[in-house]
Amino acid sequence: MVHLTINGRAVEAKEGTLLIEVCRDNGIEIPALCYDKNLAIDGSCRMCLVEIEGRHGLETSCSTVVRSGMVVHTESERVVKTRRSILRLYLDNHPNDCLTCEKAGDCLLQEYAYRYDVRFREHEGDRRGTGLAGWTDTSSPYILRDESKCILCGKCVRTCAAIPDRNVLGYAGRGFHTKISADANQSLEESTCVSCNRCVVICPVGALIDRRSYEARIRSWEGQHSIIKCKSCDYGCNFDLLDKNGKKVIRPRKPTNGRPLCLRGRLFTEARHNTELPKAYRKVETPDGRRFQEVSWPQALELDGLLERFCTEPEQGE
Numbered sequence: 001m002v003h004l005t006i007n008g009r010a011v012e013a014k015e016g017t018l019l020i021e022v023c024r025d026n027g028i029e030i031p032a033l034c035y036d037k038n039l040a041i042d043g044s045c046r047m048c049l050v051e052i053e054g055r056h057g058l059e060t061s062c063s064t065v066v067r068s069g070m071v072v073h074t075e076s077e078r079v080v081k082t083r084r085s086i087l088r089l090y091l092d093n094h095p096n097d098c099l100t101c102e103k104a105g106d107c108l109l110q111e112y113a114y115r116y117d118v119r120f121r122e123h124e125g126d127r128r129g130t131g132l133a134g135w136t137d138t139s140s141p142y143i144l145r146d147e148s149k150c151i152l153c154g155k156c157v158r159t160c161a162a163i164p165d166r167n168v169l170g171y172a173g174r175g176f177h178t179k180i181s182a183d184a185n186q187s188l189e190e191s192t193c194v195s196c197n198r199c200v201v202i203c204p205v206g207a208l209i210d211r212r213s214y215e216a217r218i219r220s221w222e223g224q225h226s227i228i229k230c231k232s233c234d235y236g237c238n239f240d241l242l243d244k245n246g247k248k249v250i251r252p253r254k255p256t257n258g259r260p261l262c263l264r265g266r267l268f269t270e271a272r273h274n275t276e277l278p279k280a281y282r283k284v285e286t287p288d289g290r291r292f293q294e295v296s297w298p299q300a301l302e303l304d305g306l307l308e309r310f311c312t313e314p315e316q317g318e
């Protein structure tokens with residue numbers, strides 16, 4: 001164990017633990033847009049900067065391991081001033097769309113802007129994407145992408161790559177024009193994306209949105225919520241069931257412990273819990289490339305022809 005002081009409080013922590021985790025374990029909330037304890041450290045958003053006595057500059061708490069004798073200040077004047085400047089830069093390059101954004105109320109950028117009292121302002125410089133909120137990729141019936149809201153935290157890239165046979169997302173372009181792209185800068189429909197929605201559930205802002213949830217028009221805080229477990233395979237991924245006056249939507253939850261999430265599991269879960277089933281789509285190879293095609297629910301669940309297969313396939317030894 002190591003002993004340190006955070007905001008004047010004596011704290012004990014396991015050797016080798018990251019400072020951000022020690023703070024959070026002790027009820028000290030550190031803002032972070034690019035950090036997730038289940039993903040590789042990126043350290044790009046700089047929101048988790050803290051002051052450590054004896055060190056010249058501010059340090060990112062997501063990449064600092066605790067040491068005995070450390071004296072840490074997480075909300076000093078210098079730290080808060082720096083966080084406000086970082087948020088100012090994010091907002092100057094972001095559409096002012098909180099009123100109608102699907103992510104409002106569940107958005108980390110919005111939460112931190114409120115916490116540190118940083119507002120949108122008139123700004124004459126360039127903004128990402130179109131400068132206006134608008135979907136830049138509507139090719140997938142499961143995911144909506146809005147380039148103008150992306151803050152390039154890279155969480156979607158890292159979570160997609162955590163499942164070896166996926167690894168669909170990456171960075172394209174340079175400098176101000178850097179963006180997230182699927183495969184060779186393709187639409188989600190054309191790409192090898194399997195619509196698992198891992199990237200959607202980890203995106204801290206409204207750049208990636210669950211399309212089914214968006215079309216159901218149920219805000220994340222509305223209606224009744226319950227957590228349900230997928231029974232499609234042994235991983236047992238968790239889904240949120242939102243129920244607003246009988247209108248239901250199933251949303252994948254952030255995967256932990258190596259759980260992969262997959263479209264098949266989501267569709268199985270929808271079929272089990274939703275009495276008004278939305279349309280189901282599967283990706284198919286066509287002469288023009290990959291395309292989403294509406295399919296029947298037995299086809300979506302890969303159950304079509306099951307009875308025929310049972311009756312016609314010869315048993316072993318026959």
Ligand code: SF4
Pocket residue numbers: 094095096097098099101102103104105107108109110149205206207
């Ligand atoms: S992503 Fe967040 S900050 Fe941006 S418009 Fe939506 S709610 Fe507002």
Ligand code: SF4
Pocket residue numbers: 159160166167168169192193194195196197198199200
């Ligand atoms: S939906 Fe899944 S496969 Fe597609 S880009 Fe997102 S994480 Fe990758």
Ligand code: SF4
Pocket residue numbers: 149150151152153154155156157180199202203204205207208
């Ligand atoms: S799409 Fe979302 S998760 Fe991906 S880099 Fe942009 S903000 Fe981060």
